[in-house]
Amino acid sequence: MTAVAPVARPASAAAANTIGTIEARDFSFWYGKKQALKGISMKVPPRSVTALIGPSGCGKSTFLRSINRLNDLIPGVRHEGDLCLDSNSVYNPSLDVVALRQRVGMVFQRWNPFPKSIYENVAYGPRINGIADEASLDEIVERSLRRTAIWDEVKDRLRTSALGLSGGQQQRVCIARALANQPEVLLLDEPASALDPSSTQRIEELVYELKRELTIIIVTHNLQQAARASEYTAFFFTGELVEFGPTEQIFTSPREERTEAYITGRFG
Amino acid sequence: MIGFTYLAAILATLPLVLILAHLVRKGASSLSLAFFTHMPGSVGEPGGGMANAIVGTLMLIGIASIIGLPIGIGAGLYLAEKKGTPLASTVRFLSDVLNGLPSIVMGIFAWEVLVRPVRHFSALAGGVALGAMMIPLVTRTTEEMLLVVPTSLREAALALGYPKWRTSISVVLRTALAGIVTGALVAVARIAGETAPLLFTALGNQFWSTSVREPIAALPLQIFTYAINAYDEWHRQAWAGALVLITIVLIISLAARFATRSRFGAPVD
Numbered sequence: 001m002t003a004v005a006p007v008a009r010p011a012s013a014a015a016a017n018t019i020g021t022i023e024a025r026d027f028s029f030w031y032g033k034k035q036a037l038k039g040i041s042m043k044v045p046p047r048s049v050t051a052l053i054g055p056s057g058c059g060k061s062t063f064l065r066s067i068n069r070l071n072d073l074i075p076g077v078r079h080e081g082d083l084c085l086d087s088n089s090v091y092n093p094s095l096d097v098v099a100l101r102q103r104v105g106m107v108f109q110r111w112n113p114f115p116k117s118i119y120e121n122v123a124y125g126p127r128i129n130g131i132a133d134e135a136s137l138d139e140i141v142e143r144s145l146r147r148t149a150i151w152d153e154v155k156d157r158l159r160t161s162a163l164g165l166s167g168g169q170q171q172r173v174c175i176a177r178a179l180a181n182q183p184e185v186l187l188l189d190e191p192a193s194a195l196d197p198s199s200t201q202r203i204e205e206l207v208y209e210l211k212r213e214l215t216i217i218i219v220t221h222n223l224q225q226a227a228r229a230s231e232y233t234a235f236f237f238t239g240e241l242v243e244f245g246p247t248e249q250i251f252t253s254p255r256e257e258r259t260e261a262y263i264t265g266r267f268g
Numbered sequence: 269m270i271g272f273t274y275l276a277a278i279l280a281t282l283p284l285v286l287i288l289a290h291l292v293r294k295g296a297s298s299l300s301l302a303f304f305t306h307m308p309g310s311v312g313e314p315g316g317g318m319a320n321a322i323v324g325t326l327m328l329i330g331i332a333s334i335i336g337l338p339i340g341i342g343a344g345l346y347l348a349e350k351k352g353t354p355l356a357s358t359v360r361f362l363s364d365v366l367n368g369l370p371s372i373v374m375g376i377f378a379w380e381v382l383v384r385p386v387r388h389f390s391a392l393a394g395g396v397a398l399g400a401m402m403i404p405l406v407t408r409t410t411e412e413m414l415l416v417v418p419t420s421l422r423e424a425a426l427a428l429g430y431p432k433w434r435t436s437i438s439v440v441l442r443t444a445l446a447g448i449v450t451g452a453l454v455a456v457a458r459i460a461g462e463t464a465p466l467l468f469t470a471l472g473n474q475f476w477s478t479s480v481r482e483p484i485a486a487l488p489l490q491i492f493t494y495a496i497n498a499y500d501e502w503h504r505q506a507w508a509g510a511l512v513l514i515t516i517v518l519i520i521s522l523a524a525r526f527a528t529r530s531r532f533g534a535p536v537d
């Protein structure tokens with residue numbers, strides 16, 4: 001495998017087991033005067049799949065976009081408390097946001113490939129990491145596309161526009177694009193909500209496969225998907241984290257009444 | 269209702285078709301190689317061409333573009349980046365006003381500030397007047413093209429670890445580029461046939477000149493001069509000149525169409 005990671009990562013074997021741990025410590029977030037997150041505390045173990053569920057507007061995307069600090073770009077935002085990746089605050093002033101975003105990949109609800117070829121889309125991240133030689137790029141592109149189980153479908157048309165693919169294929173190319181940076185964490189914001197059932201299933205299978213290698217946090221409105229695809233579930237409600245625990249426990253014996261109400265479809 | 273829109277759609281293109289047909293009928297016979305390579309003949313004398321006017325028009329377009337494109341694109345970038353600021357709103361409003369300004373007013377104004385003080389008509393004054401007309405056109409199309417670049421693309425690049433400035437250049441500007449080029453070409457096509465701003469600035473010139481400080485010939489001016497004259501030969505030349513002018517505009521418009529077709533098909537929504 002080529003050396004792809006210019007970002008410093010814990011070196012020892014013991015530390016390697018905890019790479020990709022995300023911890024929120026009493027984390028609150030405001031858009032101007034509007035508070036979107038209220039004192040969130042949770043610890044997402046490495047190499048696991050965590051589903052974020054909750055009614056629309058409860059702060060799921062806000063939480064996700066705080067982890068890679070994509071929300072920083074919105075004027076007038078502020079936060080309290082802390083968010084840590086591998087015990088280091090992502091809000092540490094000395095932290096390089098660009099390096100952070102290379103360690104934390106993101107996939108959006110609406111697939112958003114660049115209007116470029118499939119190959120260029122996947123090679124986009126590695127290129128900015130300074131990987132320029134064709135052989136390494138070829139290898140990374142192939143590996144990333146294989147990991148998203150789309151290599152066989154696109155290997156003969158790598159140089160054609162990514163926009164010519166179906167929605168489900170485009171979304172898998174977008175996941176491959178995020179994986180090409182070799183992130184420790186992958187954030188997926190409703191990655192399958194605009195896809196047909198069979199594409200949705202493929203994305204779910206993919207998520208399962210990937211969790212052996214990295215930490216996955218996935219936002220979904222689809223409770224069946226959450227129940228099937230995740231090991232942990234976090235239920236957000238009006239900016240609060242109501243309950244966080246193993247998915248099975250959340251779905252079969254929720255401790256909070258609000259969780260139960262949401263899961264049984266009484267609101268949301 | 270459908271029937272009416274159908275009819276309207278046909279009628280909307282009718283003027284262009286009629287003009288083109290008429291120009292070809294009246295002007296094509298006077299077009300020859302000499303028309304492009306020769307200078308105008310003396311009064312009443314057959315033959316002669318509009319070489320100086322063709323070159324003059326191209327020069328005026330060049331000067332106008334040098335002024336209008338950078339300022340227009342720069343201002344458009346500013347408007348797109350600083351959407352809500354008071355300066356942006358003011359600039360946007362003034363651009364729209366400038367866009368609607370009658371071109372004769374632009375001509376008189378250019379004469380007042382560029383010709384009268386130096387007591388000398390010049391190609392430069394004409395180019396500046398045309399360039400000033402281009403600025404608001406280019407500003408607004410650039411802004412619009414940048415604004416339709418979806419936030420999702422910007423965020424995709426940022427989430428991959430692209431620094432903000434590199435995202436602006438390699439994603440936003442690149443994605444909008446085809447549209448900006450189109451807007452620029454459309455603006456060039458718009459000013460290529462302008463006559464009024466040149467009447468008081470470039471003035472026209474029966475002789476060969478490529479100096480920016482001297483009066484310069486231009487196709488629209490030459491057509492105007494010939495058309496209001498009494499000689500049949502000059503009328504024919506005017507028609508031929510009009511045909512050349514409209515061909516230049518059509519070529520630029522076609523180039524604009526071509527630029528819009530990005531290499532990878534339709535832009536993402």
Ligand SMILES: Nc1ncnc2c1ncn2[C@@H]1O[C@H](COP(=O)(O)OP(=O)(O)OP(=O)(O)O)[C@@H](O)[C@H]1O
Binds near residue numbers: 035055057058
């Ligand atoms: N850019 C913004 N400016 C101001 N308020 C915002 C902004 N983005 C989100 N909000 C507000 O913050 C709250 C949380 O929004 P968020 O997008 O995180 O919810 P969500 O749980 O992802 O909802 P959905 O399921 O609809 O995607 C909402 O009330 C929303 O209106």
Ligand SMILES: [Mg+2]
Binds near residue numbers: 060061062189
């Ligand atoms: Mg959301």
